[in-house]
Amino acid sequence: MSRKLLLEHxxxxxxxxxxxxxxxGGYRAVEKALKTLTPEEIVEEVKKSGLRGRGGAGFPTGxxxxxxxxxxGVARYLVCNADESEPGTFKDRYLMTYIPHALxxxxxxxxxxxxxxxxxxxVRGEMMPQIRILExxxxxxxxxxxxxxxxxxxxxxxxxxxxxxxxxYICGEETALLESLEGKRGNxxxxxxxxxxxxxxxxPTVVNNVESIAAVVPIINDGGDEYAxxxxxxxxxxxxISASGNLVKPxxxxxxxxxxxxxxxYSDEYCGGIANGKRLKATVAxxxxxxxxxxxxxxxxxxxxxxxxxxxxxxxxxxxxxxMMGSGGFIAFDEDQCIVRNxxxxxxxxxxxxxxxxxxxxEGTGWMEKVLHKIEHGHGSMEDVDLLWDIQRKIEGNxxxxxxxxxxxxxxxxxxxxxxEFEWHIKEPVKSQSQNYGxxxxxxxxxxxxxxxxx
Amino acid sequence: MLKVEEQTPVVxxxxxxxxxxxxKSRYPEGKHKSALLPLLHLVQAEYLWVSTPAxxxxxxxxxxxxxxxxxxxxxxxxxxxKPQGKYALEVCRTGPCCLVxxxxxxxxxxxxxxxxxxxxxxxxxxxxxxxxxxxxxxxGPVLQISPEYTFYENLTEASVDKLIEDLKNKS
Numbered sequence: 001m002s003r004k005l006l007l008e009h010x011x012x013x014x015x016x017x018x019x020x021x022x023x024x025g026g027y028r029a030v031e032k033a034l035k036t037l038t039p040e041e042i043v044e045e046v047k048k049s050g051l052r053g054r055g056g057a058g059f060p061t062g063x064x065x066x067x068x069x070x071x072x073g074v075a076r077y078l079v080c081n082a083d084e085s086e087p088g089t090f091k092d093r094y095l096m097t098y099i100p101h102a103l104x105x106x107x108x109x110x111x112x113x114x115x116x117x118x119x120x121x122x123v124r125g126e127m128m129p130q131i132r133i134l135e136x137x138x139x140x141x142x143x144x145x146x147x148x149x150x151x152x153x154x155x156x157x158x159x160x161x162x163x164x165x166x167x168x169y170i171c172g173e174e175t176a177l178l179e180s181l182e183g184k185r186g187n188x189x190x191x192x193x194x195x196x197x198x199x200x201x202x203x204p205t206v207v208n209n210v211e212s213i214a215a216v217v218p219i220i221n222d223g224g225d226e227y228a229x230x231x232x233x234x235x236x237x238x239x240x241i242s243a244s245g246n247l248v249k250p251x252x253x254x255x256x257x258x259x260x261x262x263x264x265x266y267s268d269e270y271c272g273g274i275a276n277g278k279r280l281k282a283t284v285a286x287x288x289x290x291x292x293x294x295x296x297x298x299x300x301x302x303x304x305x306x307x308x309x310x311x312x313x314x315x316x317x318x319x320x321x322x323x324m325m326g327s328g329g330f331i332a333f334d335e336d337q338c339i340v341r342n343x344x345x346x347x348x349x350x351x352x353x354x355x356x357x358x359x360x361x362x363e364g365t366g367w368m369e370k371v372l373h374k375i376e377h378g379h380g381s382m383e384d385v386d387l388l389w390d391i392q393r394k395i396e397g398n399x400x401x402x403x404x405x406x407x408x409x410x411x412x413x414x415x416x417x418x419x420x421e422f423e424w425h426i427k428e429p430v431k432s433q434s435q436n437y438g439x440x441x442x443x444x445x446x447x448x449x450x451x452x453x454x455x
Numbered sequence: 456m457l458k459v460e461e462q463t464p465v466v467x468x469x470x471x472x473x474x475x476x477x478x479k480s481r482y483p484e485g486k487h488k489s490a491l492l493p494l495l496h497l498v499q500a501e502y503l504w505v506s507t508p509a510x511x512x513x514x515x516x517x518x519x520x521x522x523x524x525x526x527x528x529x530x531x532x533x534x535x536x537k538p539q540g541k542y543a544l545e546v547c548r549t550g551p552c553c554l555v556x557x558x559x560x561x562x563x564x565x566x567x568x569x570x571x572x573x574x575x576x577x578x579x580x581x582x583x584x585x586x587x588x589x590x591x592x593x594x595g596p597v598l599q600i601s602p603e604y605t606f607y608e609n610l611t612e613a614s615v616d617k618l619i620e621d622l623k624n625k626s
Contacts, residue, residue, distance in 0.1 A: 075483070087549045087588040118483070125496065125533045126589055128604035161481040166492050166531025169587065183491035183523075185530040201486055244551040244592035251593045288550055288588075329592065331551050345550045349587050355530075 002256040002269075003230060005218040005238050006211070010098050016133065018140040021101040027146055029220040033109045034154045037220075042113035046216060048224030050236035055081055055172070055209030056287065056327040058311050061216075067196040068114055069204040077205040078116040080107060080213055081177055082123040082130075085169040087288035087349060088329025091240035092210035094252040096123070096130045099214075100137035104160065106213035108146060109220055111158050114206055118159045121210075122177050125165045134162045169353035173401045174207040175199075176355065187357050188401035209327075211240055232258030235310035239328055245283075246334035248272035259309045261285075262299045265332065278334040281439050282418075285314050286326020288346050289406030291413030292339070293323050295439075319413065335439035339421050340432075343414040344372035350407035361404040364395040368411055375422060378429030385422050389415055465508045467516075471501055475516060488519055491527055495534055500602040503543070504535040532586065533601075540575045540582035542622050543601045546610075548585035551592035556610075560596045561585055563612045567619060580626060581619070 014020035021027070033042055047062030068076060080103065084092040096103060103121070111119045123131050138160055141147050149157050163181055165171050171180045175189035178200050199205025215237060219227045228236045235257035241264070244250045249272040255264065264270045265280065274280050280295040300306055302321040307313050311325045333342070351365035368391050374380050392408035399405070415422060425432040467475070474497050475490070482489040491513070498509050510524040517524075528534045535543065546561050561572075564583050568576050575582045591597040594608035598615075600622075607618060 084590045085588055088551050088592050090590045090592050090594075093590045124590070125492070125531070126586075126599060126604060129606065159481075163481075163489070164493055164496055166495070166527070167533035167586075168531050180492065181489060182486070183488035183517075183527065185526055201483065242593055244595065245554045284550075331554070331592070333554065337554060342550050342553070345548075345553055349549050352587055 002254075002259065003238065004254050005227075005230075006095065006099075006102060006214055006240060007252070007254045015099055016097075016101075016137070018101060018137070018144055021099070025221075026101055027105055029217045030105055030108045030146060031152065033112055033220050034152050034156055039113045039115060042109065042220065045219055045224035046113070049215075049219040049227035050224075050231075050234060051212065051215055051219060051227065052235070052311065053209055054211035054215065054239065054327070056086065056289070058325060061208060061212050064196070064208070065110075065114060065206060067194070068206055069197050070115065071204070075118070075201075075203050076114055076116050077200045077203055078107065078111045078114050078119040079177065079181065079200060079205060079207045080119070080121040080210060081172060081174065081207050082121050082127070082210045083165050083169075083172040083177055084127075084210070084327075085124055085172050085353075086327050086329055087346065088242060088244055088284060088331040089287045089327040090242045090244070091252050091328060093127060093130060094242075095210060095214060095240065096127070096134060100130075100133050101141065102214045102217060103134070103210055104137055104141050104146075106216045107160055108141075108151070108158060110206075110208065110213050110216050111160075112156055113216075116206075117157055118161070120161050120163050120181060120200075122163045122165060122171070122181055124171070125167050128164070131162050131164055138162065168355075169349075170355045170401070170403060173403065176401065177207060178205065185355070187355050188403075190400055230256050232308065232310050233312055235312060235325075239309070239325075241309065241328045241330050243271050243330045243332070245332040246275045246278065246337070247332050248275050255309055257308075257310045258313075261307045261309055261314075264309055264330070265299075271332070274332065274334050276334070278336065279439055280332060281335045281337060282333040282339065284323075284329070284331040284333075284410075286324045287329030288331070288349065289402075289409055290324040290326040291319055291322075291409050292343075292417065293321075293413070294417050297321050297417070319409070320416075323413070336436055338376075338436050339414055339418040340372065340376045340425050343411055344369065344376045346410045347372050347407065350403065354403060354407070358399040358404065360395045360398040361407065364391050364404070365407045367391055368407070372411075375425050378425070378433050380422075380426040380429075382423065382426055384426070385415060385419065463506070463508060465502075465506065465512050467498075467512060468501075471497060472516075479517075487517055488523070490517060491519075491524065492531070495524075495528060499534060503541065503602060504538050535601075538575065539601075541580050541626060542582075544581065544583040544598050545586040545589075545601065546583065546598040547587070547589040547591070547595065549588040551588075552595035552597060555595045557585075557596040559612070560598070560610050560615060563615060567616065580623065 051061045052058040168186045171186040176186040180186040195205040283298040347369040351369045356362045392411045395404045396408040421437045478490045478493045514521040514524045596610040
């Protein structure tokens with residue numbers, strides 16, 4: 001069994017209440033931080049831990065904190081990004097549902113470290129049940145003196161509020177989130193200035209993912225050095241992985257970074273293999289935005305070495321043969337799944353969620369969706385595949401925020417690794433409506449030849 | 456698209472206005488526009504949709520221009536700009552849920568309720584639509600029902616049938 005730092009007590013009845021959470025050692029980190037550490041020392045511990053942002057970008061959290069401007073007489077804010085909307089990712093919802101106090105404890109310690117007197121948890125609007133859970137937990141914590149004025153008699157004041165979103169994926173981008181929190185449309189801002197200089201209401205602001213903030217609790221309890229001992233290389237600590245798709249046991253798993261991908265998929269401790277005795281065809285390892293990989297490249301590098309669940313190992317080989325850790329949304333596709341249909345589905349998602357600010361993304365995502373719809377429904381031509389490649393290249397890197405890249409990568413990687421399946425849809429417009437292309441030559445062991453016919 | 460058709464004036468109850476005041480108190484002086492999204496949720500929970508006169512009232516309450524409310528209400532997908540069924544069913548239709556049968560659930564709902572996506576049943580009880588990822592991918596297919604946004608996970612055609620019967624009996 002690997003070490004659990006965030007989900008250790010997940011199965012204990014009543015862990016969602018302050019009483020049980022306290023019995024299990026909860027709020028120790030707040031006592032330690034507020035009574036024995038200075039804000040600078042906390043930032044230093046987080047730096048030493050090597051914790052990297054768990055929302056997707058993987059930027060070192062301690063470094064992000066150290067960039068926060070501290071002008072005299074200007075309020076500073078901590079905003080928790082709980083706008084979890086990346087297809088394939090549901091870890092934050094899980095954490096907030098079952099252990100809301102872990103997030104609140106992390107928010108208190110982090111707010112103290114950053115000098116914030118008012119902090120917000122921006123939760124996506126669809127998660128109304130989680131908003132109710134958090135508000136109840138905040139009320140409990142406040143009644144017990146963990147929030148409000150003069151916490152633990154240290155003179156530190158903190159108010160914590162939950163803000164609902166309105167159902168827009170783009171608000172997971174930190175500057176769009178801040179716009180939304182200010183009561184506006186979620187249009188990402190041009191950076192610089194970065195939020196650390198001018199964020200919420202123009203004040204210095206740190207925006208962190210739910211899991212990053214919750215991870216601050218064990219870092220303060222055990223020390224940054226202890227946290228950094230877990231994991232592999234620059235991928236320190238544990239990570240919550242949301243496993244979905246055609247798996248025997250989909251769900252949220254806490255892994256020590258560095259776990260072999262093969263063990264994660266097939267061992268009974270984790271996903272337990274592919275559902276219904278089928279074979280693995282492909283995976284999206286870090287949420288819908290990251291490149292899709294065929295089964296063989298998911299499990300091993302191009303040179304045959306095993307691939308691990310870590311930031312570096314998942315991206316080994318670049319986009320040619322690798323992918324990304326992203327937010328840890330691990331989606332598994334069995335042999336019956338159609339890559340073209342899934343790529344079309346993801347494109348529709350990005351088209352739907354594009355804020356419309358930048359033309360390459362606004363026009364390009366819709367264009368890709370239409371072309372993919374055409375191919376999927378048996379009306380495609382060979383030129384369409386090249387057209388798709390051309391469109392995605394013109395979106396990537398040409399937009400204010402990363403949504404453009406996120407829309408381009410799934411299309412690019414699907415064509416890169418599964419071009420023969422796209423071409424089969426075009427050459428077999430009738431057959432492709434009732435049959436699937438199958439596993440072809442993507443997976444090991446190779447048992448079935450491609451269905452494509454001779455030209 | 457926002458259509459200004461509905462003109463029935465809206466008067467917010469004192470209970471609702473008290474909730475408004477509570478939300479407004481969460482933000483620093485002069486930054487009360489931050490309350491806009493939560494306020495629209497409160498309006499929708501009360502009326503089951505957000506009409507233009509209601510938006511105008513919200514603008515008046517926050518002392519901002521009506522257009523500032525319209526642009527937000529049309530940007531975010533959760534706000535219903537026309538009346539829905541008493542139970543508005545929203546089924547996730549994004550990739551991971553489709554891998555485990557979300558499309559079948561959507562077409563089953565269409566048959567079961569006898570209305571198309573976005574329409575309301577004759578008894579006014581139900582409407583449904585497909586929505587993008589609800590962050591419950593490991594428990595798919597999933598649907599949520601506004602205004603409480605209760606989640607129903609691991610859906611099958613049978614469990615959807617049962618859910619609809621239960622809701623019918625409840626009302």
